[in-house]
Amino acid sequence: MTRGASLVEIASELxxxxxxxxxxxxxxxxxxTAARDPALAAQIRELRKPSVAAWxxxxxxSERREQLAEALxxxxxxxxxxxxxxxxxxxxxGRDRRALTVRLAAAAAxxxxxxxxxxxxxxREAVQQTLSAAFFDADAAAAVSSGRLVRALExxxxxxxxxxxxxxxxxxxxxxxxxxxxxxxxxxRRRREAERLLRDAQQAHDRSAARAAAASRELREITRTxxxxxxRAASLEKELAAVRREQELTRDAVELSEKEQQEASEQLAAxxxxxxxxxxxxxxxx
Numbered sequence: 001m002t003r004g005a006s007l008v009e010i011a012s013e014l015x016x017x018x019x020x021x022x023x024x025x026x027x028x029x030x031x032x033t034a035a036r037d038p039a040l041a042a043q044i045r046e047l048r049k050p051s052v053a054a055w056x057x058x059x060x061x062s063e064r065r066e067q068l069a070e071a072l073x074x075x076x077x078x079x080x081x082x083x084x085x086x087x088x089x090x091x092x093x094g095r096d097r098r099a100l101t102v103r104l105a106a107a108a109a110x111x112x113x114x115x116x117x118x119x120x121x122x123x124r125e126a127v128q129q130t131l132s133a134a135f136f137d138a139d140a141a142a143a144v145s146s147g148r149l150v151r152a153l154e155x156x157x158x159x160x161x162x163x164x165x166x167x168x169x170x171x172x173x174x175x176x177x178x179x180x181x182x183x184x185x186x187x188x189r190r191r192r193e194a195e196r197l198l199r200d201a202q203q204a205h206d207r208s209a210a211r212a213a214a215a216s217r218e219l220r221e222i223t224r225t226x227x228x229x230x231x232r233a234a235s236l237e238k239e240l241a242a243v244r245r246e247q248e249l250t251r252d253a254v255e256l257s258e259k260e261q262q263e264a265s266e267q268l269a270a271x272x273x274x275x276x277x278x279x280x281x282x283x284x285x286x
Contacts, residue, residue: 007043008148011169015050015148016062019117022049047168053126054149056119060108061147068145071104075135092201101131126152139163146172 010029017025026047034041050058061068078093105128109119119127133153134144139160140153148168153159163171 007040007169010040010044011047011148012062012146014047015055015058015168018115019050019052019055043169048150050149050168051126051151052117052119053123053130053152056108056112056117056123056127057130057144057149057152058147059111059115060104061145061149063111064107065145067107068104071100071131072134072141072145075141076138079136092198097132097135101128101135104131129153129155133159142172143167148172 010033014022014026014029026044026049030041030044033044075097078097105124108127109124112119130140130144130149130153132155133140135141136156137159143149143153143159143163143166146167150166150168153166159166
């Protein structure tokens with residue numbers, strides 16, 4: 001930065017610099033400024049280190065300024081138009097907003113990771129919430145666009161009275177809007193494109209609904225099959241238990257029959273012996 005830079009310029013540099021070097025860079029900047037402007041140096045020292053999520057948003061606001069500006073301008077136009085939308089259109093609008101915040105948060109995370117910062121799932125969610133807040137509130141949009149966020153924002157929060165604590169280096173102004181000349185041909189083209197996207201989205205919705213219905217039918221059929229198999233298994237288990245009981249009874253009967261056969265064999269042997277002696281006695285008498 002050049003000599004005589006303002007607090008906003010210095011803060012913008014610090015809040016998009018290396019996150020783990022923020023305190024060192026801030027103190028060095030304050031020290032370099034102290035001799036010529038003690039009041040500014042004191043203000044620099046008061047700048048608070050941003051949270052990881054806020055820093056990720058700052059990086060995105062700095063390196064993707066045009067993309068962010070277009071998204072916030074579209075969000076403002078949608079806010080102005082949503083009073084005229086029906087429930088179905090509002091529902092689609094909500095889904096579109098959520099999809100847009102996911103895409104922007106993913107792009108911001110990629111930029112941060114390219115700088116060597118680890119972006120956790122919790123940080124990514126905080127970035128999405130911050131962008132969502134910017135879509136719903138003009139003050140939040142100004143804070144996000146400043147590139148000087150100190151902390152992440154909560155969706156649908158109240159920001160106008162807390163800007164000094166949300167943004168480092170002073171409250172920002174409203175995001176600049178680029179006025180474009182009316183181009184009826186371009187407007188018709190954009191409308192046709194919007195209508196095409198709407199048709200595509202409706203078709204995708206219809207396909208998803210058809211797949212969901214088919215999956216529901218398949219689930220019901222599989223559930224019925226599973227219930228029938230469970231019932232059959234229970235019946236077979238009962239039948240198996242009965243067979244096992246019968247098997248035990250048969251085994252006991254076999255053991256008893258074997259015992260009786262052994263006893264009969266022994267009695268037969270004894271009778272044979274008696275018969276033999278009787279026959280011998282008769283032979284002697286002859």
